[in-house]
Amino acid sequence: MTTSAFPRPSTEAAAALRERLAGAVHTPGDATYDAARVAWNLAVDQHPAIVVDAASTDDIVATVAIAREHGLRVAPQATGHGAGALADLGEAILLKTAALTGVTVDAASRTAHVNAGTQWHEVLAATEPLGLAPLAGSAADVGVVGYTLGGGLSFLGRKYGLATRSVRGIDVALADGTQVTATADEHPELFWALRGGGGSYGVVTGMTIALYPVEALVAGAMLFPIERAREVIGAWAEWCETAPDEITTSARFMRFPPDPAIPEPIRGGAFAVIDGAYLGDAEAFVGVIAPLRDLGPVADLFAPAPISALSQLHMDPPHPVPGLACHSLLEGLDEATIDALVDAAGAESGCALTAVELRQMGGEIARGEGAAVAAISAPFSFFSVGVPLGPVPPEKLEADLERVLAAVSPRAAGTILTFAEHFGEHRTATADAAARLAAAKFRYDAGDLVLATHGPKPAGA
Numbered sequence: 001m002t003t004s005a006f007p008r009p010s011t012e013a014a015a016a017l018r019e020r021l022a023g024a025v026h027t028p029g030d031a032t033y034d035a036a037r038v039a040w041n042l043a044v045d046q047h048p049a050i051v052v053d054a055a056s057t058d059d060i061v062a063t064v065a066i067a068r069e070h071g072l073r074v075a076p077q078a079t080g081h082g083a084g085a086l087a088d089l090g091e092a093i094l095l096k097t098a099a100l101t102g103v104t105v106d107a108a109s110r111t112a113h114v115n116a117g118t119q120w121h122e123v124l125a126a127t128e129p130l131g132l133a134p135l136a137g138s139a140a141d142v143g144v145v146g147y148t149l150g151g152g153l154s155f156l157g158r159k160y161g162l163a164t165r166s167v168r169g170i171d172v173a174l175a176d177g178t179q180v181t182a183t184a185d186e187h188p189e190l191f192w193a194l195r196g197g198g199g200s201y202g203v204v205t206g207m208t209i210a211l212y213p214v215e216a217l218v219a220g221a222m223l224f225p226i227e228r229a230r231e232v233i234g235a236w237a238e239w240c241e242t243a244p245d246e247i248t249t250s251a252r253f254m255r256f257p258p259d260p261a262i263p264e265p266i267r268g269g270a271f272a273v274i275d276g277a278y279l280g281d282a283e284a285f286v287g288v289i290a291p292l293r294d295l296g297p298v299a300d301l302f303a304p305a306p307i308s309a310l311s312q313l314h315m316d317p318p319h320p321v322p323g324l325a326c327h328s329l330l331e332g333l334d335e336a337t338i339d340a341l342v343d344a345a346g347a348e349s350g351c352a353l354t355a356v357e358l359r360q361m362g363g364e365i366a367r368g369e370g371a372a373v374a375a376i377s378a379p380f381s382f383f384s385v386g387v388p389l390g391p392v393p394p395e396k397l398e399a400d401l402e403r404v405l406a407a408v409s410p411r412a413a414g415t416i417l418t419f420a421e422h423f424g425e426h427r428t429a430t431a432d433a434a435a436r437l438a439a440a441k442f443r444y445d446a447g448d449l450v451l452a453t454h455g456p457k458p459a460g461a
C-alpha cells in the first residue's frame with residue numbers, strides 16, 4: 001500500500017478531532033495511518049482523509065460535528081466486511097466503531113441491545129446460555145449493525161425473516177448533532193429507512209434486536225465430490241420447493257485451499273456442499289433431510305448443535321482476507337441455469353473461485369412489511385467469492401466471477417444490499433422505495449454528510 005496518491009487531509013479538522021476525542025485520530029503520513037485504514041476485506045484499499053477510532057458514543061457525536069464544521073463527510077465502519085461498496089473516501093472521515101463493543105441481553109423481553117461495533121459472536125455468546133438466538137449471519141466477525149441495516153440473511157431466516165424485521169429500536173447520531181432513538185413510534189420514517197436502506201441516514205450508535213427461543217438446533221454440512229454437483233444441486237433445488245420454514249440451507253461449489261488449518265480429508269479438495277441449520281430435534285431432522293441424505297454424501301457433518309454454531313457452520317474465514325465477489329438474487333433455479341453453473345464452476349470448468357454459492361430463501365424471508373426492505377421474494381440468492389492469494393492471479397478470479405454471474409444472469413432478480421460488494425451495484429427494489437429513501441435522506445441528512453454503502457442522494461422537500 002502506498003500513501004502517495006492521498007488528497008491532503010483537512011489539517012484543521014484533524015486538529016479539532018485530536019483535541020476533542022478520546023479515541024485515536026490518524027492522517028496520511030502518520031506512522032499509524034496505513035494500519036488504521038485497513039478493512040476486513042483486504043482486497044479493498046481505502047484512502048480516507050482521516051481515520052477515527054471512536055472510543056465512545058461521544059466520540060461519534062463529536063466526529064459528526066467536526067466533519068460538518070469542516071466540510072468533510074463521515075463514513076461509519078465497524079469491520080470493513082462491506083468496504084468494497086463504499087464510494088471514494090478522499091473527502092471523508094472513516095469513523096471506525098470496532099472498539100464500541102458490548103451486548104446487554106434482556107431475557108424477559110427477549111431482546112439484546114448492541115453497541116455500534118458489536119460482532120455476531122459476542123451476541124451469540126451472550127444469548128446461548130439463555131437458549132435464545134439472534135438472527136445472526138454466517139460469519140462470527142460480521143458487524144451486527146452493518147449486517148442488519150442492509151437486510152441480514154440468517155440461517156434462521158426462513159423461520160423468522162430478514163434481520164430488518166427483528167429490530168426494535170436504533171440509536172442514531174444525526175447529521176444535525178442531535179441523538180435520537182428511532183422506533184416504530186418515534187422517528188418512524190428514520191426507523192423505516194434504516195431497516196434495509198443501509199446506514200446513510202445517520203451514524204448508528206446502538207441497536208435493539210429481537211431474540212428467539214431455540215429448544216433444539218441441528219446444524220452442519222454434507223459434502224459430495226464436485227463431479228456430482230449437477231445431480232446434488234438439482235436435487236437440492238427440487239427439495240427447496242417443499243422444505244419446511246424451520247430449515248435454511250445453502251448449496252455451494254467449494255474449493256478448499258491447501259491450508260494446513262483445514263482438516264486433511266477436505267484440504268485442497270473440491271466439493272459440492274449443502275449446509276444449513278434446522279430448528280428442531282435430531283429425530284424430526286432425519287425426515288426433513290432424507291431426500292438429500294439419500295444422495296449419499298462422502299461426509300455428513302449435520303448434528304445437534306449449540307446456538308453459536310450458527311456462525312460456524314458455513315466455514316467463513318475467521319479473520320480478514322482479501323475477497324473478490326459477485327452477487328445476484330435469482331427469480332428461480334431451472335435446469336438450464338444449473339447446467340450453465342456447472343459448466344462455469346463444476347469439476348471440468350477450471351474455476352478457481354473458493355465458493356460459488358446459492359442460498360435458500362423463501363419462507364418468512366419472503367414475508368413482511370413496514371421497513372425499507374422487510375422481505376425479499378426471490379427464492380434464491382447467488383454469491384461467489386475468490387481469494388486473491390497464492391498462485392492464481394486476480395485477473396483469473398475476475399474472469400471466473402464474470403463467467404459464473406453470466407451463468408445465472410438469465411434469472412437475475414436484483415440484489416441484497418449487504419451482498420452487493422461493488423460501489424453502485426445495488427438498486428433498491430422498487431421506484432417507490434427508492435424515492436422514499438431519498439426523501440428520508442433529505443429529511444435527516446440533507447447535506448449528505450453520512451457516506452454509507454449504496455446510499456441515496458438526498459431528494460425531496
Ligand SMILES: Cc1cc2nc3c(=O)[nH]c(=O)nc-3n(C[C@H](O)[C@H](O)[C@H](O)COP(=O)(O)OP(=O)(O)OC[C@H]3O[C@@H](n4cnc5c(N)ncnc54)[C@H](O)[C@@H]3O)c2cc1C
Nearest residue numbers: 078079080081082137138143146147152153199204452453
Ligand atoms: C465472510 C462474509 C460472510 C457474510 N455473511 C453474511 C450473511 O450470512 N448474511 C448477510 O446478510 N450478510 C452476510 N455478509 C455480508 C455482510 O452482512 C455485509 O458485508 C455487512 O455490510 C457487514 O457489516 P459490517 O459492519 O461487518 O461491515 P462494514 O464494512 O463495517 O459496514 C458495512 C456498511 O454498513 C454501514 N454501517 C456500519 N456501521 C454503521 C453505523 N454505525 N452507522 C451507520 N452505518 C453503518 C456502512 O454503510 C458501512 O459501509 C457476509 C460478508 C462476508 C464478507
